[in-house]
Amino acid sequence: MIVANTAVLIGTIMGVSLGADLAWVWEKVLQATWETLYMVAISTGLSYVFGLPLGVILVTTGEGHILENKGFNRILGAFINAVRSIPFIIFLILVIPFTRLLVGTSIGTVASMVPLTLAAIPFVARMVETSLKEIDWGLIEAALSMGANAWQVITKVLLPEARASIVLGVAITTINLVGYSAMAGIVGGGGLGTLAYYYGYQRYEDLVMWVTVIVLIAFVQCVQMAGDKWAAKITNQRR
Amino acid sequence: MIEISNLTKVYHTLHQDIVALEDVNLSVKRGEIFGIIGLSGAGKSTLIRCINMLEKPTRGTIAVDGQDISSLNKRELRLARQKIGMIFQQFNLLSSRTVFDNVMFPLEIANTPLPQARQRVSELLELVGIADKARIYPDQLSGGQKQRVGIARALANDPKLLLSDEATSALDPDTTRSILKLLKDINSQLDLTILLITHDMNVIKQICDRVAVISESRIVEVGDVISIFSNPGTPTSQSFIRAIVQKDAPDEYIESLINRHRDQYSCLVRVSFIGASAGEPVISAMIKQHGIDANILYGNIDRVKDVPFGHLTLELIGDQAAVDQSMGFLRSNGLEVEVIS
Numbered sequence: 078m079i080v081a082n083t084a085v086l087i088g089t090i091m092g093v094s095l096g097a098d099l100a101w102v103w104e105k106v107l108q109a110t111w112e113t114l115y116m117v118a119i120s121t122g123l124s125y126v127f128g129l130p131l132g133v134i135l136v137t138t139g140e141g142h143i144l145e146n147k148g149f150n151r152i153l154g155a156f157i158n159a160v161r162s163i164p165f166i167i168f169l170i171l172v173i174p175f176t177r178l179l180v181g182t183s184i185g186t187v188a189s190m191v192p193l194t195l196a197a198i199p200f201v202a203r204m205v206e207t208s209l210k211e212i213d214w215g216l217i218e219a220a221l222s223m224g225a226n227a228w229q230v231i232t233k234v235l236l237p238e239a240r241a242s243i244v245l246g247v248a249i250t251t252i253n254l255v256g257y258s259a260m261a262g263i264v265g266g267g268g269l270g271t272l273a274y275y276y277g278y279q280r281y282e283d284l285v286m287w288v289t290v291i292v293l294i295a296f297v298q299c300v301q302m303a304g305d306k307w308a309a310k311i312t313n314q315r316r
Numbered sequence: 317m318i319e320i321s322n323l324t325k326v327y328h329t330l331h332q333d334i335v336a337l338e339d340v341n342l343s344v345k346r347g348e349i350f351g352i353i354g355l356s357g358a359g360k361s362t363l364i365r366c367i368n369m370l371e372k373p374t375r376g377t378i379a380v381d382g383q384d385i386s387s388l389n390k391r392e393l394r395l396a397r398q399k400i401g402m403i404f405q406q407f408n409l410l411s412s413r414t415v416f417d418n419v420m421f422p423l424e425i426a427n428t429p430l431p432q433a434r435q436r437v438s439e440l441l442e443l444v445g446i447a448d449k450a451r452i453y454p455d456q457l458s459g460g461q462k463q464r465v466g467i468a469r470a471l472a473n474d475p476k477l478l479l480s481d482e483a484t485s486a487l488d489p490d491t492t493r494s495i496l497k498l499l500k501d502i503n504s505q506l507d508l509t510i511l512l513i514t515h516d517m518n519v520i521k522q523i524c525d526r527v528a529v530i531s532e533s534r535i536v537e538v539g540d541v542i543s544i545f546s547n548p549g550t551p552t553s554q555s556f557i558r559a560i561v562q563k564d565a566p567d568e569y570i571e572s573l574i575n576r577h578r579d580q581y582s583c584l585v586r587v588s589f590i591g592a593s594a595g596e597p598v599i600s601a602m603i604k605q606h607g608i609d610a611n612i613l614y615g616n617i618d619r620v621k622d623v624p625f626g627h628l629t630l631e632l633i634g635d636q637a638a639v640d641q642s643m644g645f646l647r648s649n650g651l652e653v654e655v656i657s
Binding site: 213215216218219220221222223224225226229233234237238240314315316 | 368370393394395396397398400402404406408410411412413421422424425426453454455456469473479
């Protein structure tokens, strides 16, 4: 409701005639917001299903680490860099055949989740890597000195110790995916991106454009705030 | 308990090989507290990490309790490590776990059944004196309390050997004393062998039975703490001991005294004593028997583990013959006498 009221306010300031338009815009925006939320949430979740283990592997196979394997580590790192260096808008088109294979179409919210997830996996892997590398080596050494195996080091030391930092990474990934989802929207991915593009850009509906922008700003703020709060809660619990 | 033979550790870097340990031979007896002292970079940290294979030796063998640690496979090594406790300078407690769960950690690793593990953790927290802190997180503890948790954790799986990696180096002197006392207590209560590394001779002095001095990757001296204190054989041990034991009055002071009694014969001597003779009135007996004067210029008495140990700088004034006889008298009473001038 706050969003709608803000829209009225902004609209009034900009001198846009509202009235009957508003109900229609509101319905469209609500629908698109839901699609975006759904797309981003599922993609973020899936990207962590694959990205988290990948990040763990990336760290632990590194030089001097518990599962050191320099060759494998170098190849994995290069592969992740390669995927990350492709701009998302190109990546989106590049994976269309795979998307079709997987979900039968390349249009719509479900189809968008494929490139979103695939693009986010290497990003998540790097985020997780950064979080895990913050952990003092002394803690790992202490666990090894007690006779811990690699799995125990990962599940009892690395991941729990990095929890707050990983949570902040989830917020950053989610926000990134909001941006990516808008790009996916331009090629028919659905959500706020599609709405803004069709109505705002192609049909010069300023109101739709502005409401979309406001929803996006509100959404990103909320995600970041939730991430910060959650991470702070984890850290404070330990103090 | 520990037999180290011909241990060499070389780090290969891109441009050069760095020798961290060279041909180290060392034997630590069951039940003793053995100290290794050296400056930073001397190789002591590498040495202690070789004992539980956190560092792989380049050459040589290490046997712990008769088992050749260096030849074990991964699984065997993990089991062996469960029986070797280790404590650290930076404590290395998990900030994501409470004190209780930190001590629980090694028991989880060893797959100890939960009720039994809980019982064990409670006992250990009691033993190290922090049972009231079980439910809080390490961030809320002082350094000394953290090290107590570290010690409880290291003892969880009933080790035969405890490795201490500069465990008191991050603590203030009072806390250091209380942690050392705790180590000494568990050493005798649990019949636990302790191998510690330190750069602080006070630690050696307070709790060690024997000490090895490491310098530039080599063990340069090994012996009973008391004999190294009274007679350090290498420049490294001498400098460590000088850092904590003031043997003499300041040089300027001694110089100002030389030739002060021109009218009478006098002699400046340094007397060292160890053990029992520290308690006897040898100096006053000397004065009475030989009819000389003794001017005490400087004195210092200390304890090494439980043995008194000290130095006196004396000016002996009187007949030349009487002074010489007095020195003989001191020597015959088991004191070491060194003439300064």
